[in-house]
Amino acid sequence: MMFRDCQSGGYNMESNRVDSTRFLALVLLITFAYWLATLGGHEWEANHLVAYLGRSEKTPNNFPHHSIFGLGLSGYAWSQSLVFWQEEMLALMALKPHKAQNFRQGLNALSLVQQSV
Template sequence: MKDYEIILLGDREFGSVKLGQWLCQQQVKFVLRIKQERYIQSDGEDYTRLSELGLLPGTRFYLRGVKVTKQKGFGTFNIAAYWKRKYRGKAETEGWYLLTNLGDLQQSITAFKCRSGIEAMFKDCKTGGYNLEKTQASTQRLNKLILLIALAYSCAIFQGQAIKCKGIQKYIGRLKEEKRSQRRHSSFWIGLYGQSWIIGMEFFRDIVEELIQIRRNKLPFFQRGLRAMSLILSSF
């Protein structure tokens, strides 16, 4: 890992000054979201709550070298604050207050935005895919499961991307929803359910062939679906 820059990201349950100081001692870069009720103090000024600093939708600011607790024995940190602007009549309910040792505002915001992608990965490994949280496994067994999931997860993503490149993802899942700006399904989801398609075809092949014989007027549609299946198979 020495060739990579590590930045630790954490939500509000990890927004600890003690953790931040320890990470500084370990020379690890971090961005931790903290609660707006937390008190801060700049040089020569009184303590004030973050919520009183006037952060509004569409605004941002950066505070360098401030105290983030009234307790003694802790050093100073940087605070990056950001509230996404209102877009198409929709606005975030609250902004971000980020405890960090990164050097500037934009770098801190950009780093913390990566956390949304991490959340999607967690969902894929849990309720959205592999149900890891239901295993209740021991530490040793859990480590082995995570390694297997990492391999399976990577394979599903690569297969999903291959299916998308061939333009046949519409056979696996709906592509669009009304008033939805983001894509409906990830490459992981497409790859995972592409595997289910293949397994299902093995079970229902005879039924499909009988249906083709019965409904000859639908033959072009059946042929289109069978071609899509062959392309899906070629992705695995």
């Protein structure tokens, strides 16, 4: 049987033989990434960029749809995707000249997000 180690359930970390130095380095890396995303989320929330990065409506219980960490991750992904699709974005914006004010607001938000990324 190929998956003999997985029969007992759980993660079975002992069989991976990861030494403590590599494990602590991985935990430190994950902690640092979480901290950066949360820091970005707080900054973007303070700059009122939540409408561009996630749902701004609240649930019926008045809780936000996204956590600060989720806003930090989506802000980075949003800014990178708009850089990647820049030519297509500009072509689509040219089709709707009467929406230029809205596009300027979005580009302003993009520049604020990119400054802090």
